[in-house]
Amino acid sequence: DTEVTQTPKHLVMGMTNKKSLKCEQHMGHRAMYWYKQKAKKPPELMFVYSYEKLSINESVPSRFSPECPNSSLLNLHLHALQPEDSALYLCASSPLAVISYNEQFFGPGTRLTVL
């Protein structure tokens, strides 16, 4: 299985809602990533998990809260978001975070709209 899956595909939420994005991979990868992508822009790194521990937080606002319950799952908890947080949220994985020549495997993304 060489696939990264993400649910839901689309999410519309109000600024006071709490929701979660989910990501799953079964490739045995020990590095998982969250990216945010605005239309026609490159992905922006948000978080890196290495061996289920948060290793990189790219100064992301606390209204985004990542969680890695086990080596296959990655969640992104959302609370009190702003309309400017509307974007495509991409999850990715790679065998190891510190091996620079490993490519990343991306999921299809969750299209988030904040009203």
Place this chain on the structure above:
Amino acid sequence: AQSVAQPEDQVNVAEGNPLTVKCTYSVSGNPYLFWYVQYPNRGLQFLLKYITGDNLVKGSYGFEAEFNKSQTSFHLKKPSALVSDSALYFCAVRGGSGGYQKVTFGTGTKLQVIP
């Protein structure tokens, strides 16, 4: 600091003609270079990478890329374009100087293949 430049926002090419999407980079240490493709409302899909060795790298779907150290370039090429190649292409670089090295993406080039 590392950086990637994709000088063309859009490249138009007729179906059956050769295509080139340009990329130049700046990084300290050994460069690890990647090309990803993104179809509308989808995640990024890995095409090919340069680690070391042969300067001509072959990848998925008939794409190839040429690493040129003196010009710090890694242009993506295909001998004969297909309409289905129309998508957004991202060049990316990671440094190899140890520890976690963030992936830096270029701004993307939209490839339009005209029937």
